[in-house]
Amino acid sequence: MASAVKLLQLSPTMTEGTVVKWLVKEGDEVESGTPIVEVETDKAVMEQESFEDGKILKIVVPEGEKVAVETLLAVIGEDGEDISELLGGAGSGGDSAPKKQEKKEEKKESPSSSKDKEAPKEEKSTEQRSGERIYVSPLAKKMAREHDLTLTKIKGSGPNGRIIRRDIESAIKRKEAGMEASDTKPISIAEGSAAGAAPAPSGGDTIRVSGMRATIAKRLVESKQLVPHFQISMDVRGEKLLEAVKRVREMGTETKVTVSHFLIKAMGSTLMRHKALRTQWGGDNLHVMEGAHISIAIAIEDGLLTPVMRNVQSKGVVQIATELKEFAAKAKDRKLTGDDLTGGVQTLSNLGMYDVDQFNAIINPPEASILAVGAMQDRPVVEDGQVVAGKVMTLTLSADHRVVDGAVAAEYLRDLRRALEDPMLMLL
Amino acid sequence: MAEITFREALNQALFEEMERDDQVFLMGEEVGQYHGAYKVSQGLMDKFGEKRVIDSPITENSFVGLGIGAAHVGMRPIIELMTFNFGILALDQIMNHAAKLRYMSGGIFKLPIVIRGPNGAGGSLAAQHSQALEQQYVHCPGLKVVMPSTPADAKGLLKAAVRDPDPVIFMESEKLYNFKGEVPDDEDYVLPIGKCDVKVKGSDVTVVTYGRMLTHAVLPAVERLAGEDGISVEVVDVMTLRPLDLDTILESIKKTNRMVLVEESWPQASVGAWICEQVYKKGFDHLDAPIERCSHLDVPMPYAKNLEDEVIPSPESVADAIRKVCYAE
């Protein structure tokens, strides 16, 4: 079978070669190892030998021509063999080499041209990127990602304004305190701890914060942080009040009347005499409320609500009892509206039914005070120099010192006590 | 346990290993009659004779090559270089032959050879005799590189090196030879090659170091910082530079989030540069500050003592670097 003699790679760096001289002519017999052609490579003129035994049937590339490695140079075979396929495969004779080179050039072009097309795309995407560079340590970056913190809202305290671990740690504290990272000022340690944030507890369940809970948290934190609270307490004798409650009950009203209702009634009448307790802080202004609108804290599952009973000064205890009952029902069913919940001047928080002696309550802004009421208890009291048993409960008023001064608060509380100890005065 | 010097610990290891295995021999300049240029081979020729403790001509490339030939056919040579400054002359044998024979033979051979000697500065020895050259060997796959810092580590690791099936470059320090420490007497006290050791526990920053930098620069700095600055430093002694126990280093970084790398060699293309690259890549999310490095200044070693002290990492320069990564400057 005829075989092709191709230009060999006579040195490792050779890519093309010039046929300098044919050492054989068509019709010559050759054996494997016979030098048949001299080729000028990039290094020197070298002989290429035949790898086959047979007769030179055709010399394809003439002397003096430069061709690429692996170009068909000649065909070796036996007399009479059909070599057209070998010759055809290499194109029409010596033209094959230039054609090959052209092809290579085309190939070279194609990748570069496709690159040109892609290039504008890349530029576009670069343009889209914008914004100021944030310097942040890898650890801080990872922590921010884990705690869902926005790095742009955190100020770095490291060199070059780099955000480092300690910056993220304080941002986490602020977030846990419900303050998000809304203010960009680094929070001071004093502020941080006042916000009541605790380190994330390990173990136990994690429960998602409800909307109500979040609101409570937010408002109370704001209140505690922003409102300068002070508290004053007074003990109230309750014999006459209990007697009044008893007598009203004996009348067989539709709604059962309790001490709480009398308390609200007393607060309503007393507030009307103490304008300062109906005043709210408004920054540049103080705002005085007309009526004795009293917020009443009602505990429900998973939180508490403070519906506002308006113009208590004009309501009797039975009406108060009836309205409170309605509020409680609405609160339980979450049917209180925004109007129901806003506009109070003072809140009543009564934990007497839980046998609490006394407690301090947090003001419910924008109100300026809150009354915390403990249980009616049998306590030793001094009467005319003698220790006797008496019915006593403790009232504690928390007040916003921006609006209410100590003496003013004391006067209000004393007036309130007087009304409770002598319910007749409520009529005033 | 007995308190002995680094030199005595090495001597014990050589003694025990030569006694254990008759295929072990020691060759090098002045190792026999002179008892070693630094007396590490004290008494070995008296014990094992001239057959096994061989004083070689000053011909580093070829006596290292001779050792490689002996290892090529299954012996376990220990070749002492008077210092690794002269090891440069033997780099052809070490890098072209010892490190390659196994690979290019497709696993037909192993090369259980130990090439050991002091590395780094000696003290006022000037530029040609004060070079920390571990990076040359760590660079080359096929070699293992060990650089102990205490007498106990020196003994345990030299014994391990002699028993290891691969070529081990074992680097000592002239300035450590007289350094004392507790060393187990046990003849089978062998430490694993390829493990770091946490020499000091701490929480604020990790110092990664090896060789004599541990005792001469890092530990004094750590002591100072614990007192003056209240910085708690964890110290990782790399011990084996190749294979590198990156896990132990990363474990420490995860805890401290900061790292200082202390090494005696020049800063460019050094072992420390490689360790830092690995930590940056694999510990990226755990770093809260850029890594600091303490290295030999980028100059040949000067002769004058005051300049020499400036050029090599000191307790002061290490302490400064630690404060810097702790943002406590």
Add this chain to the structure above:
Amino acid sequence: MPLTKLNWKDAMASKGKTSKGRAAKSATLPLPEDKLKEAHQKMLLCRRFEEKTGQQYQMKKFSGFCHLYIGQEAVAVGSLMATEYGKDYAITTYRDHAHALLLGIPPEEIMAELFMKRTGSSKGKGGSMHFFNGKTRFLGGHGIVGGHTPIATGVGFASKYREEGAVVLCYMGDAAVNQGTFHESLNMAGLWDLPVIYIVENNLYGMGTAVTRSHAQPELWKRTQDAYKIPGVQVNGMDFLEVYEATKEAVDRARNESRPTFMEMKTYRYRGHSMSDPATSYRTKDEVSEWRTKDPILRLEEQFPDLFPEDYVKDLDKEIKQKVEDAIKFAEESEFPDRSDIWTHVYVDYPGYPGEDENPNKYAFPYEEYP
């Protein structure tokens, strides 16, 4: 011009010119007939293997450095036949295909190694310059000029230390004699009486630089006696018998007296230094032609015409060519190394690298003998 069938015939026709060597009759053979035939067969195998290797390279079946041994066959065959196969050690340079063939690596595994295949003797990781056979104590296959002379010295040291009685043959080119390691090694071998035979295959050129242009003393054999107390001998490296006999003497000296020898074998490579060297700038065609008339294979045939009649040679040649063709076929059909092979054989024991090879026995060095 390579030795081809055509040239072969030409050379045969001009036998008279080449018969400088002894023409001996069978009755007075210097070696047993089978030894002579073995030598002839080995030299012819090396010749044909290398010719085909060159062709395969030019056909781009493989690449990289490739240094052919054609012309120098008598050196490797004559010296190795003077040693004890499997007991004595041999170590050589990058011109190592013939040594590999003679030291028991099957031709197909050599060709497969050249072809970068996994079935190669070095599993495709060594190539042309790095053949080894632990079983026959063939220690390579080294690429740095003079780099392996200290290693050979160390092997001689080990042999003496363990009282093996094994001799080391260390082959090198003429240029290695100018390397420091040569002198360092011979100094130690002379100093400590190591059983190493240093054989310079002086083919007259270190790459393209003639010995006369690079050596202050071009009579290489003279350089060791005074300097290192190692006897130097010069041998006609184109004559199998001379090589054999001279090496035998050196082997006996090494084995019985543990003394080294330095041998300069004058020889010639017909081809360039490597496949990229056309060998035209530094030597003439006439010089090559003249050396071809000293061809070691033809010379042996001439010396013992009764042993090597034309038909015998023709049949043998055919048989050998077939063997080489089979080797090429095996190499071509073999697989390239697996990607995972990258990481094997760097270390015996190293975290993250595969350890001991799964199939170490084929060429495993007999470590067990030396616990």
